[in-house]
Amino acid sequence: MVRRDPGTTLTEMLVVLAVFSTLMVLILGFYIEGSRVTARQEHSSASYRRVLQVLDRVETLLAFSRVYHVQADQVVFSLLPAASPLALGFPDWGGQARTLAVKREPPALLIREDGTSRVFLELSAEDDVRFGWPSPGVLEVTVSSRPPLRPGQGVPRTVQATRKILLENDEDR
Numbered sequence: 001m002v003r004r005d006p007g008t009t010l011t012e013m014l015v016v017l018a019v020f021s022t023l024m025v026l027i028l029g030f031y032i033e034g035s036r037v038t039a040r041q042e043h044s045s046a047s048y049r050r051v052l053q054v055l056d057r058v059e060t061l062l063a064f065s066r067v068y069h070v071q072a073d074q075v076v077f078s079l080l081p082a083a084s085p086l087a088l089g090f091p092d093w094g095g096q097a098r099t100l101a102v103k104r105e106p107p108a109l110l111i112r113e114d115g116t117s118r119v120f121l122e123l124s125a126e127d128d129v130r131f132g133w134p135s136p137g138v139l140e141v142t143v144s145s146r147p148p149l150r151p152g153q154g155v156p157r158t159v160q161a162t163r164k165i166l167l168e169n170d171e172d173r
Contacts, residue, residue: 043147043148044147044157044159046147047126047145047146047147047159048145048159048161050124050127050145051127051143051144051145051159051160051161052161054109054121054123054127054129054143055141055143055161055163057109057120057121058100058109058121058129058141058143058163058165059141059163059165061077061100061120062075062077062100062139062141062165062167063165063166063167064079064080065077065078065079065080065167066078066079066080066167066168067133067139067167068097070131070132070133070139071131072130072131072132073101073102073129073130073131074099074100074101074102074131075099075100075131075139076097076098076099077097077098077099077100078096078097078098080168096113096114097113098111098112098113099111099112099113100120101117102128102129102130106122107122107123107124107125107127108120108121108122108123109121109123109129124145126145126146126147126148127143127144127145128143128144128145129141129142129143130142130143134164137166137167137168138164138165138166138167139164139165139167140162140163140164140165141162141163141165142160142161142162143160143161143162144158144159144160144161145158145159145160146158146159147159
């Protein structure tokens with residue numbers, strides 16, 4: 001019988017290191033892929049939140065307004081006399097007609113009145129806002145956003161939401 005000294009041999013140590021290295025490579029691969037998925041989801045969630053914020057602000061403004069004319073990139077409106085602009089978080093504009101228009105460079109929603117424009121809501125370069133009037137008394141606002149992704153993060157998904165706003169002035173178009 002051959003007697004061995006206590007301890008490990010070089011072969012045993014190499015086998016243990018090979019198994020450990022393989023496990024670490026697998027774990028690190030899962031971690032890196034998980035980080036990529038998380039970053040992609042964060043971009044998508046931020047775009048979705050931004051889309052909802054734009055829809056909320058536009059709805060707050062136009063739900064208490066009389067809408068006169070709608071095009072894809074602008075809405076002509078005036079606040080209803082019963083609506084308190086201060087309660088809605090807007091300045092007291094009076095009853096004259098204004099235009100809510102989409103500006104492309106730099107991206108923003110503008111309120112135009114008497115030949116002057118002021119920024120109502122700043123948009124990001126990835127945002128797009130469209131208006132529609134599918135039926136009398138219903139204003140349709142569609143906002144889409146395409147989050148920018150770094151190379152290797154996959155294909156960016158466009159986030160889009162549409163909100164239909166019921167108007168009190170369905171006889172005016």
